[in-house]
Structure formats: structure tokens, C-alpha cells
Amino acid sequence: MTDFDHAAIDEILHSRVRLAIVAFLAGAKTADFTAVRDATKTTDGNASIHLRKLEDAGYLAMRKRFVARKPQTLYSLTERGRKALLDYVAHLEALLPPSGGEPSEPEGNQ
Amino acid sequence: MIEDQAREDIAFIRRAIEEGGAYATASSPDMLVWGIAVAIGYLGTYGFIRGWSPVAPRALWAACIGLPWLFSLRRVTSRFAGGEVTMHGPMAQALAMLWLGCGIFLTTLGIATILAGEPRSGWFGAVVAGVMGIGFFASAWLARLPWLRWVGIAWWLGELALFALRHRVEALPLAAALMLLLLAGPGYLLLRRRGSRAGA
Numbered sequence: 649m650t651d652f653d654h655a656a657i658d659e660i661l662h663s664r665v666r667l668a669i670v671a672f673l674a675g676a677k678t679a680d681f682t683a684v685r686d687a688t689k690t691t692d693g694n695a696s697i698h699l700r701k702l703e704d705a706g707y708l709a710m711r712k713r714f715v716a717r718k719p720q721t722l723y724s725l726t727e728r729g730r731k732a733l734l735d736y737v738a739h740l741e742a743l744l745p746p747s748g749g750e751p752s753e754p755e756g757n758q
Numbered sequence: 759m760i761e762d763q764a765r766e767d768i769a770f771i772r773r774a775i776e777e778g779g780a781y782a783t784a785s786s787p788d789m790l791v792w793g794i795a796v797a798i799g800y801l802g803t804y805g806f807i808r809g810w811s812p813v814a815p816r817a818l819w820a821a822c823i824g825l826p827w828l829f830s831l832r833r834v835t836s837r838f839a840g841g842e843v844t845m846h847g848p849m850a851q852a853l854a855m856l857w858l859g860c861g862i863f864l865t866t867l868g869i870a871t872i873l874a875g876e877p878r879s880g881w882f883g884a885v886v887a888g889v890m891g892i893g894f895f896a897s898a899w900l901a902r903l904p905w906l907r908w909v910g911i912a913w914w915l916g917e918l919a920l921f922a923l924r925h926r927v928e929a930l931p932l933a934a935a936l937m938l939l940l941l942a943g944p945g946y947l948l949l950r951r952r953g954s955r956a957g958a
Contacts, residue, residue, distance in 0.1 A: 671771045675778020680951045743764035
């Protein structure tokens with residue numbers, strides 16, 4: 649049995665945009681659509697698609713409300729999403745050498 | 759190399775969490791509370807000078823500065839009371855410390871000017887506006903909210919206007935308007951973007 653299980657990598661979080669959304673919400677706790685879109689530097693359409701996928705996977709909770717008669721969509725990370733992010737980071741860390749991956753000596757040093 | 763890719767991904771995740779934390783810090787209700795409280799202080803002082811309000815400015819300012827401080831320091835008091843402590847990354851901490859530093863500077867200078875009888879010189883409002891400009895300008899980068907830099911620039915324009923009016927009582931309602939528009943206003947917008955569960 650190997651230390652790293654390739655098949656265990658979370659396909660949902662393997663996309664950079666979805667990973668950025670989940671990580672951003674892990675820090676922000678709650679944010680509206682515009683904040684998520686801006687943080688991930690993506691378009692409205694692209695952000696919507698990725699948010700929907702994360703919501704379908706149960707990683708995000710979405711709620712809508714009206715502020716000054718305008719609809720606002722708020723997103724927050726679910727417990728499942730938080731666990732998925734932690735597992736994903738754990739898988740990435742499993743790829744690093746056990747020493748913690750100290751940088752090699754620069755050439756010409758020593 | 760797969761190891762390099764893994765390191766890059768971990769750094770990417772860390773940065774995104776940092777940005778989220780800084781966003782949350784910038785979206786706390788403190789701006790809204792301070793903006794309204796200080797605006798009340800300016801308007802109350804203006805009302806007292808005009809003879810519309812019986813409340814002495816010193817008592818008014820003690821409340822308008824003391825109460826927001828109690829609100830802003832609620833996390834410290836909750837830590838002493840054994841409540842939940844939220845830890846943010848360096849960017850969010852830098853943001854919080856920037857505003858804490860601005861607050862301490864303005865409060866100590868404000869108390870010193872009141873004790874020295876300097877408020878009538880009128881320069882303090884311009885100093886407040888200048889410091890607010892610095893705070894917003896730096897926050898725009900720390901919280902990755904570029905529009906906040908325009909708030910900082912507007913504060914600096916307000917600083918010039920307040921300095922020009924420093925010997926006139928009209929500087930007080932102008933300062934109050936700046937507090938409402940450029941501190942409470944952005945605070946409300948950020949809070950609204952983040953939703954009702956803000957303030958963590």
C-alpha cells in the first residue's frame with residue numbers, strides 16, 4: 649500500500665476556480681456572489697457554474713435575500729466543504745517529502 | 759515536478775484563505791459603528807455651538823469615542839471571558855492592526871487636543887481625514903478591495919476641504935458628512951456584501 653492514494657484526490661476541488669472559491673470562503677465564512685467572483689478573478693458565468701457544482705456537491709450553502717429590493721446571493725462553506733478542503737490539503741501534503749520539503753542548497757553556496 | 763506542484767497548490771490555498779480572512783476583517787461592522795458615532799459627535803458639537811443642543815461636547819465625545827472602542831475591543835473582552843477566538847492570517851491581522859493603530863493615534867491625539875484646548879484651532883478634523891485616507895488606501899490592498907482606494911482619495915480631498923474650513927464652524931457638519939459617507943457608508947456596503955452573519 650502506498651502513502652498517497654491517487655484516486656482519493658477530490659475531483660470537485662481539482663479545478664483551480666473551485667479550489668479558490670472553497671479556500672476563500674474558508675477564510676471569509678460568508679460572502680456574496682460579487683465578492684466570490686472578484687476574489688477568484690473570474691467572470692459571472694464561470695463563477696456561477698463553479699458555485700453551482702460546489703453547491704450540488706454539498707460543499708457550499710447558498711441563501712438568497714433582498715437588500716434594498718435587489719436580490720443578493722450569499723455563500724458559505726458547509727461542514728462537508730470544510731472537511732473536503734482539509735482532506736485535499738492533506739493529500740497535497742502527502743506528496744511532499746516527510747522532512748517538510750526543505751529547499752535545496754542554492755548552487756554556488758557552501 | 760509533482761512536489762513543486764503540490765507546494766504551489768498549498769501556497770495557492772493559503773493565499774485564498776488569507777484573502778477570505780482579510781475580506782471578513784474588512785467587512786466587520788466596526789466601520790459602520792465608528793462612522794455613525796463620530797458623526798454624532800461632530801453634529802452634537804455643532805448643535806451645542808449653535809445653541810441647539812444642551813449636551814456639552816466633552817461628555818458627548820466621551821460617549822462617541824468610548825462606546826465604539828468598547829464595541830471594537832469586544833473580541834479582546836470575549837477572549838478574557840473565555841469566548842471563541844477567531845484566528846486570521848497575517849493579512850487580516852495586518853488590516854486589523856492598521857485600523858487599531860489609526861484608532862489609538864486619533865484617540866490619543868484627540869484627548870490631547872481637548873485637554874490642551876486646541877479643538878478651536880480646527881486642524882484636528884483635517885488630521886482625522888488624512889489618517890482615514892491612509893487607512894482606506896492601505897486597506898484596499900490588504901483586503902484586495904480596489905474600490906476602497908477611491909474612498910481613501912475622497913478622504914484626502916475631504917482633508918483639504920476641512921483644512922480650508924478649519925476656522926469655521928461649518929467644518930463640523932462637513933466632517934460629520936464625511937464620516938457618514940466615507941466611513942459608515944463603505945462599512946454598510948461591506949457588511950451588506952458579506953451578509954448578516956458578519957462580525958466573526
